[in-house]
Amino acid sequence: MKTGGFSVTLIESPDIRIIGVGEGTWPTIRGSLEKIGVSETELFKQCDAAFKQGGKFAGWTTGAADDAYYHPLMLPQGFSQVNLVPHWMRSARDQSFCDFVTPQGRLCDDGLAPKTITSAEYRGAANYSYHLDAGKFAPFLAKHCTEKLGVRHVLADVVQVNQGQSGDIESVLTPQAGEISGDLWIDCSGFHALLIGKTLGVGFKDCSDVLFCDTALAVQVPFETPDAPMASQTIATAQDAGWIWDICLPTRRGVGHVYSSRHSSEEAAREALLRYIGPQHKDLPVRKIPIRSGHRETFWKNNCIAIGLAGGFLEPLESSAIVLVELSAKLLAEQMPANREVMDIVAKRFNDVTHYRWGRIIDFLKLHYVLTRRTDTAFWRDNVDPATIPERLRELLTLWKYQSPWFFDEFDRLEEVFPAASYQYVLYGMGFETEVIPEDTLDSERLASRLRQENERQTQQLRAQLPTNRELLNKIHEYGLQPV
Amino acid sequence: MTQIVTLNKEKHRSLVVDARASAAYGDSRRFVRVIVKEFPHLLVHYPILFSKNPQTGEFYCGAMLGIDEGENLFLEEWADRQFYRPLDLQRGPFYSHGPDLAIDLDDPRVGAEGGKPLFTEQGQPTKYLQSIIWAFQDLNPGVEMTKLFIARLLELKLIEPVDVEVEFDDGTSRQCVGLYTIDEEALASLPDAVVVELFRRGYMRLIHYMIASLKQVPVLARKKNSLFLKETGSLAGARAPAMG
Numbered sequence: 001m002k003t004g005g006f007s008v009t010l011i012e013s014p015d016i017r018i019i020g021v022g023e024g025t026w027p028t029i030r031g032s033l034e035k036i037g038v039s040e041t042e043l044f045k046q047c048d049a050a051f052k053q054g055g056k057f058a059g060w061t062t063g064a065a066d067d068a069y070y071h072p073l074m075l076p077q078g079f080s081q082v083n084l085v086p087h088w089m090r091s092a093r094d095q096s097f098c099d100f101v102t103p104q105g106r107l108c109d110d111g112l113a114p115k116t117i118t119s120a121e122y123r124g125a126a127n128y129s130y131h132l133d134a135g136k137f138a139p140f141l142a143k144h145c146t147e148k149l150g151v152r153h154v155l156a157d158v159v160q161v162n163q164g165q166s167g168d169i170e171s172v173l174t175p176q177a178g179e180i181s182g183d184l185w186i187d188c189s190g191f192h193a194l195l196i197g198k199t200l201g202v203g204f205k206d207c208s209d210v211l212f213c214d215t216a217l218a219v220q221v222p223f224e225t226p227d228a229p230m231a232s233q234t235i236a237t238a239q240d241a242g243w244i245w246d247i248c249l250p251t252r253r254g255v256g257h258v259y260s261s262r263h264s265s266e267e268a269a270r271e272a273l274l275r276y277i278g279p280q281h282k283d284l285p286v287r288k289i290p291i292r293s294g295h296r297e298t299f300w301k302n303n304c305i306a307i308g309l310a311g312g313f314l315e316p317l318e319s320s321a322i323v324l325v326e327l328s329a330k331l332l333a334e335q336m337p338a339n340r341e342v343m344d345i346v347a348k349r350f351n352d353v354t355h356y357r358w359g360r361i362i363d364f365l366k367l368h369y370v371l372t373r374r375t376d377t378a379f380w381r382d383n384v385d386p387a388t389i390p391e392r393l394r395e396l397l398t399l400w401k402y403q404s405p406w407f408f409d410e411f412d413r414l415e416e417v418f419p420a421a422s423y424q425y426v427l428y429g430m431g432f433e434t435e436v437i438p439e440d441t442l443d444s445e446r447l448a449s450r451l452r453q454e455n456e457r458q459t460q461q462l463r464a465q466l467p468t469n470r471e472l473l474n475k476i477h478e479y480g481l482q483p484v
Numbered sequence: 485m486t487q488i489v490t491l492n493k494e495k496h497r498s499l500v501v502d503a504r505a506s507a508a509y510g511d512s513r514r515f516v517r518v519i520v521k522e523f524p525h526l527l528v529h530y531p532i533l534f535s536k537n538p539q540t541g542e543f544y545c546g547a548m549l550g551i552d553e554g555e556n557l558f559l560e561e562w563a564d565r566q567f568y569r570p571l572d573l574q575r576g577p578f579y580s581h582g583p584d585l586a587i588d589l590d591d592p593r594v595g596a597e598g599g600k601p602l603f604t605e606q607g608q609p610t611k612y613l614q615s616i617i618w619a620f621q622d623l624n625p626g627v628e629m630t631k632l633f634i635a636r637l638l639e640l641k642l643i644e645p646v647d648v649e650v651e652f653d654d655g656t657s658r659q660c661v662g663l664y665t666i667d668e669e670a671l672a673s674l675p676d677a678v679v680v681e682l683f684r685r686g687y688m689r690l691i692h693y694m695i696a697s698l699k700q701v702p703v704l705a706r707k708k709n710s711l712f713l714k715e716t717g718s719l720a721g722a723r724a725p726a727m728g
Contacts, residue, residue: 116538116541117536117538117539117540117541118536118537118538118541118662119541120645475539475540475541478540479540479541479542480541481541482536482541482542482543482638483638483641484638484641484643484644484645484664
């Protein structure tokens with residue numbers, strides 16, 4: 001990229017396959033893609049993309065047949081003005097928290113898209129991100145970056161890394177393209193962590209003591225008919241020793257069982273997966289993917305930054321890995337060090353923020369487990385063992401008994417990965433109890449009741465206007481979305 | 485129902501068509517599709533804006549005829565042919581079918597009392613039918629030219645949404661959504677070479693017609709407001725509409 005006085009070269013091994021588990025994304029990706037000039041229409045057409053409006057968590061609280069809640073992507077109504085949690089707690093427990101504060105759960109129930117064909121690219125009536133084919137998304141982005149943004153793409157294997165006296169990486173050697181030198185290196189070598197780990201010796205902080213899942217079995221399931229209805233929520237169904245993701249793309253579903261090998265044999269995990277997808281799919285090829293939960297102790301060392309799997313990996317709950325890639329890339333672009341002299345200062349900031357973000361993501365993923373009331377298997381029992389819960393999350397859980405997470409408190413960092421609203425959806429979706437003092441809600445009673453009416457009005461209106469996911473995707477493929 | 489057939493001078497020799505504008509004939513429309521060639525005629529009476537086809541999301545150019553859904557404030561002026569009536573309404577029950585003209589025999593205008601004949605007794609097209617033929621000679625290529633014009637504006641990011649908000653003396657206000665116009669800021673920052681290109685292609689003229697026609701929005705609002713005045717006998721005038 002020839003702006004700002006530097007150029008970008010991507011060195012990619014022609015032989016190493018991408019992992020491609022993550023087919024879900026977070027709404028930040030819309031801003032990221034729009035910013036780099038990607039056409040949303042092309043994304044839908046070339047990456048087999050579909051809409052994602054949130055997550056539906058089935059069986060995580062009690063494991064009963066009707067146990068499910070939504071973590072939608074829309075903020076609760078009037079979120080910046082009033083915290084609706086106490087109002088819901090006091091007077092609306094007959095309705096789910098999600099339905100009390102946003103239309104999105106009901107849009108998902110109805111299989112409705114978050115926008116219409118007249119909505120501009122990247123704009124919607126409801127907040128959304130994408131489910132997409134990761135195997136198509138990577139080359140799609142590579143093409144955009146080389147053709148539109150001037151990135152040089154070199155297909156070569158790095159066989160040697162040359163460091164200077166300070167430890168800084170000076171160049172890498174490849175059989176295909178010779179020696180390639182650079183001032184700043186981004187390690188995107190995935191689990192290999194070639195630069196940050198093998199070369200610079202930065203250690204790995206394992207967090208499997210908090211998040212137990214360490215293996216995924218992934219399968220691609222065809223639709224029965226090409227016009228079968230599509231869900232725009234990632235469905236995560238709890239199992240005996242993990243959970244199963246279920247993601248709809250226009251042409252197929254991506255399904256995978258994420259489990260803890262300490263709590264389940266591979267045999268049992270495969271059986272659970274097969275039970276979920278049905279016996280008619282018993283011959284589909286299943287890919288086994290190891291998940292080493294954790295992250296680097298430092299993300300930026302010397303002149304090298306680890307982004308993506310080289311920086312860390314967690315079970316694919318809540319699409320957190322891709323969010324961190326986006327946020328890290330954005331932070332780097334905004335903080336790009338002008339020269340070597342200031343690099344260590346920028347690196348320190350980058351490390352502080354990124355450490356904080358990993359910590360919050362781990363807390364947030366763990367939150368899904370610690371609120372369970374399931375005691376039927378060791379996996380769920382072990383998950384609520386206080387020794388496995390990070391201290392900060394334990395403190396918050398104590399605090400949240402008396403005050404609910406909201407706009408201003410606690411979540412003070414710029415660009416928090418998961419906003420307080422996400423914590424609200426999970427906490428109150430899973431039946432967490434926060435004590436409410438009736439007098440405290442008096443001041444905002446009228447506002448809350450107005451927002452509740454507004455939510456019902458908006459829900460009715462959207463239900464009447466929005467097409468189904470399948471209808472809209474077909475139209476996008478036929479006519480495209482307009483840029484404005 | 486529709487029953488569209490190719491026009492035939494033998495079969496349809498005695499057919500009459502009512503060419504007048506009327507709510508009963510579908511002229512009661514807030515927004516009607518237009519082609520670029522019509523812009524000079526339109527801009528003296530109507531705001532010319534972009535909107536999107538609700539089925540496909542594709543942009544088209546249209547003239548704004550009213551504020552509320554299904555409202556055309558110009559039916560009187562059209563009745564005595566004072567004002568220009570867009571081709572898409574002038575063409576009435578006629579369609580083009582390849583090189584031929586087709587007609588919807590189930591259209592209420594066809595065979596209506598006071599209708600005009602299409603053919604002379606000798607089987608020659610009447611003046612009325614000739615005007616329809618000319619309308620289609622403009623419309624068919626005009627639709628394509630308008631598409632090209634829009635496509636170039638989109639490429640140059642010159643189209644932006646516009647909120648048309650109008651307040652009336654009866655205390656009500658209207659917000660017309662789904663309308664788009666020229667982004668004047670983007671226009672002003674175009675590189676010189678593109679400005680010349682737009683000028684040479686005749687697009688610059690069209691762009692300025694569209695911008696100038698925005699001045700018809702308050703005129704339209706006052707027109708509607710005067711209807712309220714007639715109804716209520718109030719003396720106050722319409723407030724200037726807010727455009728943002």
